[in-house]
């Protein structure tokens with residue numbers, strides 16, 4: 021039978037199928053962090069059940085960590101307690117933790133691929149919806165709730181009903197200035213925030229084939245924003261080159277064996293999907309969102325649509341935008357380049373290339389938050405730090421930061437923030453904050469100009 | 481987990497679409513390390529104004545409305561995977577959430593906490609949202625055994641779908657961990673076979 025990439029990886033992990041019920045799916049790697057794990061540890065303790073496979077669990081501290089003075093004790097008492105609890109839980113159960121300050125610490129979806137923990141053909145879960153990021157390697161990766169974190173602790177498995185499969189194909193060549201972030205914002209603006217609910221999505225076509233691993237991760241990261249449980253891209257030479265040689269990547273004979281297996285994973289030519297979408301790369305332009313869900317995006321040169329619908333109007337009211345207006349020239353006081361969507365080295369290279377030799381506008385507070393210690397270091401080694409500092413940007417320490425504003429990095433009420441993160445929900449970046457999602461390129465340009473610009477006109 | 485068989489209660493209507501988990505429980509309340517007490521912060525930024533005063537226009541602050549059933553617009557529970565959203569709803573006292581569409585992860589989280597997500601047709605949802613708003617005392621019955629939701633003293637009744645396995649779990653009050661623990665031998669066998677296959681390749 022012809023199988024999809026998703027079928028192949030899923031089926032290889034099925035331990036048992038319950039008649040008329042869910043399947044038991046084996047989990048290769050379980051990533052955890054401080055916010056969604058404590059209650060799961062408590063649950064196992066309450067039941068007196070040990071962690072089944074602690075060696076397959078990897079922990080990091082990222083959601084609730086400060087992005088300045090990480091060498092000092094964490095000021096906020098509750099945050100400090102959460103971090104201490106993670107350290108204690110990991111120590112007690114023999115789980116590898118990359119805690120705050122560790123050279124491998126970082127946002128869970130940035131540090132795991134970087135260390136070669138993420139590999140093609142794996143099943144990966146984490147108590148975080150953007151676990152879909154890891155699908156960029158051709159793995160099945162998805163977010164889970166805390167009860168499920170406890171299930172994986174107890175059995176290294178989950179009870180799941182197999183999702184349906186969908187494919188989004190984008191062929192052609194992207195125009196100048198169009199970033200991977202624009203591609204995914206464009207797709208979500210076309211198909212909506214729940215087109216993917218109940219599905220696992222494969223991204224196929226020339227655009228993704230020609231994309232770097234960083235770009236593929238940005239795309240897969242936002243699969244959840246169209247409701248899909250996960251996104252996947254077939255592993256190819258780009259994937260193998262990225263994984264090879266990383267700390268936890270297979271070596272020697274094991275590498276050869278795995279490589280052989282990975283090469284057989286791409287979707288068979290005649291395999292069928294439950295749902296398909298196709299787009300042309302030529303139609304995609306730099307994007308920005310104007311509303312309070314990631315599907316409310318427009319081309320930077322476009323105008324806010326006119327729609328009669330209560331939810332749409334509520335959203336515009338929150339953002340204080342009018343139907344039919346253009347966002348170009350809107351003054352902006354905050355810019356955030358970071359989050360597991362866009363905080364990899366490539367994102368900072370794109371931003372630095374634009375920023376080089378220019379000055380940040382006086383009205384703008386611009387936060388750059390690398391996704392991991394390794395990215396932070398790379399920014400310095402490549403000389404990007406100097407470019408940013410000279411231009412007046414603030415380079416902070418790694419973490420989730422203003423993506424969810426659990427720490428002190430909050431956008432004040434009523435302020436607009438052009439952000440490279442993935443969610444523009446009401447209050448996501450701080451109570452009353454207004455988020456406009458965009459690529460690192462558009463975010464960097466906004467910081468320089470102090471207002472939103474039509475980036476296509478600013479590229480020579 | 482508490483058993484769920486059927487429930488008859490007044491309901492609260494929240495006619496908002498795409499209610500995301502950041503609204504259900506804002507991130508700043510996720511610093512706790514236990515599951516209790518989240519009800520206090522449910523829909524925090526809608527219940528309270530920016531200056532901390534009570535937002536009288538929000539339905540949970542309207543004395544006329546109460547009950548164990550929340551009726552909400554399309555695509556309820558989208559966004560973050562935080563199970564704190566399900567804990568907050570349950571801790572506040574909601575046992576059933578009715579909508580015309582639920583986000584995947586939220587649905588699973590709710591079921592794992594004994595909160596029943598009932599997916600109804602958009603038409604039936606409209607009727608429920610409207611009637612409850614106009615007649616706060618109207619009782620709604622949710623019967624899990626029959627998989628039926630009924631509006632009392634009316635012809636409005638609808639069947640809803642639920643995974644058979646999950647239904648059994650809820651009715652008996654047991655959860656996935658119990659089940660998975662009972663399958664450990666099979667899981668170990670799976671691990672060994674995979675290892676063997678890899679080595680003999």
Ligand code: SF4
Nearest residue numbers: 150359360420423424
């Ligand atoms: S950066 Fe944002 S989306 Fe990513 S893991 Fe952290 S909080 Fe979640």
